[in-house]
Amino acid sequence: MINSITGGVTAAQGFQASCCAAGIKYKDRVDMAMVYSDAPCAVAGVFTSNVVKAAPVVWDRQIVQNVKQAQAVVVNAGIANAATGPAGMAMCEETAAFASKTLNIPAEYVLLGSTGVIGPGLPMDRITAGVGMLAEKLSDTLEAGTAASKAIMTTDTVNKECAVTFELPAADGSGSVTVTLGGMSKGSGMIHPNMCTMLCYITTDCAIAQALMQRAVEDIVKDTFNMISVDGDTSTNDTLLVLANGKAGNAPITADGEAYQTFREALFTVCRALAIKMAGDGEGATRLMEMRVINADTKEHARTLARSVIGSSLVKAMVFGKDANCGRILCALGYAGVDFDPAVIELYLLGENENLCFYKDGCVQNFDEDKALAILSENAVRFRVDMKMGDQEATAWGCDLTYDYVKINGDYRS
Amino acid sequence: MINSITGGVTAAQGFQASCCAAGIKYKDRVDMAMVYSDAPCAVAGVFTSNVVKAAPVVWDRQIVQNVKQAQAVVVNAGIANAATGPAGMAMCEETAAFASKTLNIPAEYVLLGSTGVIGPGLPMDRITAGVGMLAEKLSDTLEAGTAASKAIMTTDTVNKECAVTFELPAADGSGSVTVTLGGMSKGSGMIHPNMCTMLCYITTDCAIAQALMQRAVEDIVKDTFNMISVDGDTSTNDTLLVLANGKAGNAPITADGEAYQTFREALFTVCRALAIKMAGDGEGATRLMEMRVINADTKEHARTLARSVIGSSLVKAMVFGKDANCGRILCALGYAGVDFDPAVIELYLLGENENLCFYKDGCVQNFDEDKALAILSENAVRFRVDMKMGDQEATAWGCDLTYDYVKINGDYRS
Numbered sequence: 134m135i136n137s138i139t140g141g142v143t144a145a146q147g148f149q150a151s152c153c154a155a156g157i158k159y160k161d162r163v164d165m166a167m168v169y170s171d172a173p174c175a176v177a178g179v180f181t182s183n184v185v186k187a188a189p190v191v192w193d194r195q196i197v198q199n200v201k202q203a204q205a206v207v208v209n210a211g212i213a214n215a216a217t218g219p220a221g222m223a224m225c226e227e228t229a230a231f232a233s234k235t236l237n238i239p240a241e242y243v244l245l246g247s248t249g250v251i252g253p254g255l256p257m258d259r260i261t262a263g264v265g266m267l268a269e270k271l272s273d274t275l276e277a278g279t280a281a282s283k284a285i286m287t288t289d290t291v292n293k294e295c296a297v298t299f300e301l302p303a304a305d306g307s308g309s310v311t312v313t314l315g316g317m318s319k320g321s322g323m324i325h326p327n328m329c330t331m332l333c334y335i336t337t338d339c340a341i342a343q344a345l346m347q348r349a350v351e352d353i354v355k356d357t358f359n360m361i362s363v364d365g366d367t368s369t370n371d372t373l374l375v376l377a378n379g380k381a382g383n384a385p386i387t388a389d390g391e392a393y394q395t396f397r398e399a400l401f402t403v404c405r406a407l408a409i410k411m412a413g414d415g416e417g418a419t420r421l422m423e424m425r426v427i428n429a430d431t432k433e434h435a436r437t438l439a440r441s442v443i444g445s446s447l448v449k450a451m452v453f454g455k456d457a458n459c460g461r462i463l464c465a466l467g468y469a470g471v472d473f474d475p476a477v478i479e480l481y482l483l484g485e486n487e488n489l490c491f492y493k494d495g496c497v498q499n500f501d502e503d504k505a506l507a508i509l510s511e512n513a514v515r516f517r518v519d520m521k522m523g524d525q526e527a528t529a530w531g532c533d534l535t536y537d538y539v540k541i542n543g544d545y546r547s
Numbered sequence: 548m549i550n551s552i553t554g555g556v557t558a559a560q561g562f563q564a565s566c567c568a569a570g571i572k573y574k575d576r577v578d579m580a581m582v583y584s585d586a587p588c589a590v591a592g593v594f595t596s597n598v599v600k601a602a603p604v605v606w607d608r609q610i611v612q613n614v615k616q617a618q619a620v621v622v623n624a625g626i627a628n629a630a631t632g633p634a635g636m637a638m639c640e641e642t643a644a645f646a647s648k649t650l651n652i653p654a655e656y657v658l659l660g661s662t663g664v665i666g667p668g669l670p671m672d673r674i675t676a677g678v679g680m681l682a683e684k685l686s687d688t689l690e691a692g693t694a695a696s697k698a699i700m701t702t703d704t705v706n707k708e709c710a711v712t713f714e715l716p717a718a719d720g721s722g723s724v725t726v727t728l729g730g731m732s733k734g735s736g737m738i739h740p741n742m743c744t745m746l747c748y749i750t751t752d753c754a755i756a757q758a759l760m761q762r763a764v765e766d767i768v769k770d771t772f773n774m775i776s777v778d779g780d781t782s783t784n785d786t787l788l789v790l791a792n793g794k795a796g797n798a799p800i801t802a803d804g805e806a807y808q809t810f811r812e813a814l815f816t817v818c819r820a821l822a823i824k825m826a827g828d829g830e831g832a833t834r835l836m837e838m839r840v841i842n843a844d845t846k847e848h849a850r851t852l853a854r855s856v857i858g859s860s861l862v863k864a865m866v867f868g869k870d871a872n873c874g875r876i877l878c879a880l881g882y883a884g885v886d887f888d889p890a891v892i893e894l895y896l897l898g899e900n901e902n903l904c905f906y907k908d909g910c911v912q913n914f915d916e917d918k919a920l921a922i923l924s925e926n927a928v929r930f931r932v933d934m935k936m937g938d939q940e941a942t943a944w945g946c947d948l949t950y951d952y953v954k955i956n957g958d959y960r961s
Contacts, residue, residue, distance in 0.1 A: 185881030185889045216877050218890070218909030251874020252911030367882035369874075446860070447956055454957025460665020460783075463630050467599030468781035475599045476632070495632030497666030536950045542861055543868025 134299065135395075135402050141294030142168050143278035144315035145338040146380040150277045151270035152284035155263030157256060158211025158249060165260075166281035167232075167267035168206040168334055173242060174376035175343035176203040177350045181371035188214045188221030189245040190372060192229070196244060201343045203376060204238045206334055207264060208246035208285050210319075215251040215369040224255045231261045235268040246332050248287055248319060248370055282317035285332055288416050288541055293318045295406040299399045301383035301392050304340065312339045312381040314399045320363065320411040333358070333373045333407055339396055340379035341386040349397045350375055357404035360436065360529040362444045363415030375400070412530035413513070417537030421513040422452050423530050424462075430523040434471045439529035441469035442516065449534035452514050457482070457505035459491035462516060473520055483515040484508035491516075548713065549809075549816050555708030556582050557692035558729035559752040561794040564691045565684035566698035569677030571670060572625025572663060579674075580695035581646075581681035582620040582748055587656060588790035589757035590617040591764045595785035602628045602635030603659040604786060606643070610655060615757045617790060618652045620748055621678060622660035622699050624733075629665040629783040638669045645675045649682040660746050660786055662701055662733060696731035699746055702830050702955055707732045709820040713813045715797035715806050718754065726753045726795040728813045734777065734825040747772070747787045747821055753810055754793035755800040763811045764789055771818035774850065774943040776858045777829035789814070826944035827927070831951030835927040836866050837944050838876075839897075844937040848885045853943035855883035856930065863948035866928050871896070871919035873905035876930060887934055897929040898922035905930075 143150050148170050152163040178197040180190045196203055207228060214221050225245050233240035247255070271277070282292040296315030303310045316335030350373065358373060379385065386392045413421035424442040429435035442448055445465035451458045462480060466473070480492040482505060489500045489508065508514075514533075557564050562584050566577040592611040594604045610617055621642060628635050639659050647654035661669070685691070696706040710729025717724045730749030764787065772787060793799065800806045827835035838856040843849035856862055859879035865872045876894060880887070894906040896919060903914045903922065922928075928947075 183878060183881035184883075184885070184887055185877050213874070216874050216889070216906060216909070216911045220910070250872070251878060252872075252906075367878075369878050369881060446952075450953050450956030453953065456957065458664070458666075460627070460630055463599050464597060464665060464781075464783050467597035467783060469598075471598070473598055475630070492630060495630070496634070497630045534953055534956075536953050538860075539864050539867065539948055539950050539953060542864030542948075543870065 135399050136298045138296050138298055140275045140296035140315045141278035141282050141317045142315055142334055142336045143273050143275055144296035145313040145336045147171050147338055147378045148336045149271040149273045150281040151267045151272060152280045153263055153266040153270065155209065155259045157209050157259055163280065163284035164210045165263040165267060166208045166284040167271065168281065168336060169236065169271050170204050170336070170376060170378045172378045172380065173202045173204050174378040175341065175346055176201065176244070176374060176376050177343060177347040178372065178374040179350055179354050181368055183367050183369050185216060185369045187247060187370040188217055188225050189247045190370060191222065192225040193244050193372060193374065196241060200241045202242060203244050204242040205232060205236055206244040206246060206374065207232050207267065208332065209255065209260065209263070210285050210287050211249040212247060212253050212255055213249045213251045213370050214247040214255050217254050220254055224257060227257055228260055228264065232264050235264055244374055246372055248285065248332050251369060278317065285317065285319045287319065289320050289414055291414055293407055293410040295403045297399050297402050299395050301395060304382050304384045310382045312383055313337065314339065314403055316403050316407055318407040318411055320414050331368050331371050335375040335403060337375065337377045338379065338381035339377050339386070340381065340383050341377050341396060345386060345393060346375060346377055349400055353397070353401050353404050356527065357401065357408040360440065360527065361408045361412040362440060362531045363412065409530050412532055415532035416541045417535040418532030419535055420452060420533050421530060422449070422532055423513060423515040423528060425515070425517045425526065425528045427517060427519050427526045428523060429520045429525045432525045432527060435525045435527035437471050438466055438469045439527045441465045443529040443531035446534055449531065452509065453533035453535050455506055455509040457500070457502065457509060459497060463492060466518060473522060477521045479519045481517045482508050483517055485511060549813050550712045552710050552712055554689045554710035554729045555692035555696050555731045556729055556748055556750045557687050557689055558710035559727040559750045561585050561752055561792045562750045563685040563687045564695040565681045565686060566694045567677050567680040567684065569623065569673045571623050571673055577694065577698035578624045579677040579681060580622045580698040581685065582695065582750060583650065583685050584618050584750070584790060584792045586792045586794065587616045587618050588792040589755065589760055590615060590658070590788060590790050591757060591761040592786065592788040593764055593768050595782055597781050597783050599630060599783045601661060601784040602631055602639050603661045604784060605636065606639040607658050607786060607788065610658060614655045616656060617658050618656040619646060619650055620658040620660060620788065621646050621681065622746065623669065623674060624699050624701050625663040626661060626667050626669055627663045627665045627784050628661040628669050631668050634668055638671060641671055642674055642678065646678050649678055658788055662699065662746050662784055665783060692731065699731065699733045701733065703734050703828055705828055707821055707824040707828070709817045711813050711816050713809050715809060718796050718798045724796045726797055727751065728753065728817055730817050730821055732821040732825055734828050745782050745785050749789040749817060751789065751791045752793065752795035753791050753800070754795065754797050755791050755810060759800060759807060760789060760791055763814055767811070767815050767818050770941065771815065771822040774854065774941065775822045775826040776854065776945045777826065823944050826946055829946035830955045831949040832946030833949055834866060834947050835944060836946055837927060837929040837942060839929070839931045839940065839942045841931060841933050841940045842937060843934045843939045846939045846941060849939045849941035851885050852880055852883045853941045855879045857943040857945035860948055863945065866923065867947035867949050869920055869923040871914070871916065871923060873911060877906060880932060887936060891935045893933045895931045896922050897931055899925060
């Protein structure tokens with residue numbers, strides 16, 4: 134059983150976090166964060182599929198693939214360190230070297246994350262000064278985790294944290310131990326993950342083999358972070374990292390089995406919750422949108438159909454306007470690239486108290502416009518389509534398209 | 548040589564057009580149009596790739612594939628006759644039957660087009676009354692063609708027409724004859740054609756074999772209508788039809804050769820001009836955006852890269868805000884699904900008098916922000932990327948993302 138608890142990256146044993154105002158780009162706000170484990174961690178991760186990869190993505194990927202262990206994460210908001218060429222990689226090296234010296238850990242145990250404007254280089258004097266402050270302020274309190282989750286925000290309006298506990302057999306055979314897994318993430322523009330999402334860091338005190346954890350991560354992103362879209366743009370910086378330090382004292386998970394499945398469920402729960410938080414806090418968004426596809430012929434078709442609707446500008450604008458223009462959902466299903474029979478599918482708007490049938494038997498149905506308006510005014514707008522082709526399903530999450538999205542992105546750099 | 552002339556669907560010999568206010572949905576404006584040829588025409592066409600196809604698309608496709616001839620087109624704006632099931636097809640049959648009787652031509656020579664809201668059925672009494680008015684008002688003047696191009700508008704802000712003439716060898720061997728080709732089209736939301744565009748009708752007095760004309764149409768849409776995007780949504784109603792009545796008296800084109808290539812160039816010129824007009828008049832748009840990809844390894848990769856940039860919400864919002872946030876263009880190239888080396892490509896902003904280098908050698912360049920603002924304020928915003936991989940190129944056209952797009956689409960039905 135997976136229990137939700139309060140907390141984020143410091144919920145699990147042995148993890149500390151901190152933040153500081155380094156003055157990278159924003160004024161009068163925290164803009165750097167550090168996550169630290171007092172013991173080396175197995176590290177798993179997935180990264181952007183964008184051909185143009187930010188320097189910290191190249192840096193982290195190398196650690197996940199070759200070093201497979203890490204002990205600290207240093208993140209800055211404001212500048213993405215992307216499209217910065219060899220100089221950008223040198224900035225990564227310098228940051229990691231400085232953190233290595235300050236924290237007294239190997240430089241290849243220092244993961245890096247950057248988010249913000251693409252193009253400019255990092256102000257290295259402020260970055261290194263920031264690393265110094267971060268190392269001094271490390272704390273294992275829940276508040277320190279929350280503060281770190283606020284420091285990595287860009288256009289996010291709320292910070293995003295989530296944590297769970299679960300029971301696993303103890304290493305010493307004496308019954309069970311409680312394992313904790315928690316994380317933080319940030320959105321909220323350039324969000325259309327294709328491997329994983331913008332920046333998400335998850336920590337756990339679970340003892341688990343690195344290869345198995347990597348497998349769980351790659352598996353889980355397909356139904357969580359890869360199923361959300363704010364604007365269809367896959368960022369250069371997308372990063373999901375999971376650090377496991379083994380401090381919970383569970384019997385190490387080294388193969389698929391009951392313990393692995395429990396760990397997987399816990400990781401899925403946290404990733405799903407963080408993904409939904411990111412979708413609902415998309416740039417300028419007023420409402421979360423959810424599209425559930427049921428009875429598709431294959432899982433991949435279900436995902437593709439759900440994502441197509443979530444990504445449609447016309448559907449997003451209609452949700453903003455609370456306009457039950459359901460033909461746009463049909464249209465977005467139709468151009469998803471999946472074959473189906475429009476004469477048999479059924480489309481519903483799901484309300485908290487009542488569902489409305491938008492479309493069946495090949496025709497848009499007559500529905501009560503007042504009821505539709507009421508449901509479209511709920512905090513989360515949920516649609517469900519029954520493809521009547523098989524038993525596979527998938528859900529995607531997004532948000533509405535608003536004036537504020539245009540405003541935020543019409544003049545982001547200033 | 549291809550000469551631009553004034554005119555649209557009535558520019559070519561033997562074609563007439565008309566329009567009327569049938570009260571389909573809009574009040575106090577023309578909303579139905581007819582195009583008629585006084586002789587049967589060879590007809591070629593391409594249609595939406597959307598699985599959910601509007602009834603008139605199904606109707607027209609059957610004519611293009613089986614009948615291969617036509618003599619009239621009846622179009623209404625306001626209601627799309629899509630997602631209307633078997634009743635929608637019956638409406639097509641009834642409309643064509645009524646036009647057949649009124650115009651004294653076979654019902655299978657009557658092409659149909661609808662654009663507007665998805666879902667509702669057509670008000671058949673108004674449609675048939677409209678067909679009667681249209682038949683009475685037919686005229687071969689250029690003004691009649693222009694009036695028809697206005698009647699098919701929905702959220703378009705300007706009507707879209709284009710016509711050209713070219714010389715071909717005469718059928719009787721007595722030198723050359725002048726052939727005319729002209730067309731009209733409408734946008735401006737749900738525009739992301741994938742086979743062809745929303746509604747476009749082209750007429751010509753050229754004598755050409757139907758199969759050859761169909762080949763030219765399928766070939767040309769790839770670099771014209773399929774290279775524009777307003778909002779990434781591929782409509783249920785996309786239709787491009789070309790009618791050729793042979794009245795110019797040219798030696799009929801029955802095989803590839805010089806005459807076919809001249810015809811192809813003329814058709815390309817008109818399709819390209821109409822496609823660019825549609826992109827520039829996208830819903831809410833203030834400016835046309837052009838993305839040219841040069842030196843790609845394959846034509847298809849060049850197209851894919853150009854389309855990815857044109858479709859990016861972040862790039863579109865940046866063009867609206869006149870913000871030279873060029874990292875977003877790089878990002879959109881990077882997630883297009885085409886592999887390339889970010890260290891060698893070069894990206895430019897093309898001004899009327901000067902070009903600015905945004906990115907080369909793997910880094911965003913320092914450029915004069917005032918000059919960038921001046922160029923981004925021009926009527927058409929043009930970008931060029933040199934992939935340095937081969938010699939293939941492609942250009943895509945789109946528009947900026949504005950408050951008005953959200954406004955128009957947040958409450959389209961009312």
